[in-house]
Amino acid sequence: MTRKLFENRTISILFMGTAVLLLAALMLPLFAAAQEGELPPRGGEPPTATPVPQEPTPAPPTATPEPVAEPAQTGSRLQLHAHYGPNWQWHLTAWQELWTEVQWSDGANWYPVEGWRGQMDNISQVGGQWVSVREWWVGGENLGSGPYRWVIYERQGGAALLTSSPFSLPARGGETMVISVTVGE
Structure with a gap:
């Protein structure tokens, strides 16, 4: 061994x-x-090669681009501001879980607007109160249309917590329409 x-x-x-x-x-x-290889000169040693002057390289010509007129976006922004009241139970439902949906009415029934559903975008404190925001872009073809409403659910597929009052979309482009609601009053 x-x-x-x-x-x-x-x-x-x-x-x-x-x-x-x-x-x-x-x-x-x-x-x-x-x-x-040659080493660079050290402390007082004269250089062993004479530098060759080089002609400066001319800068390449720069083309000035023609200004392109971009089409103005005709549209507006639609925002939901959800204020959290004193009775909001943070330990049961976090703001990130809330599900929002914009609905439109044909006069008799309410229908979800495809593409205008999702969770809140962000949250911040405004005047000592927590406010979460959801924003959608309103294309020019939809300006001034209505009626619409916001519905907030406890989560995707969950129970509705509240429904906003009906509203019409902004009539002109470049506007921001804010619908404010309070959850947990």
């Missing part, structure tokens, strides 16, 4: 020695190449 252990150590030492020698042999050309 001691002989086998000794042989394994011997083989390991031979293998390591061979690896070190092989590595040194591979690095030898790198050291030789580094010593053949």
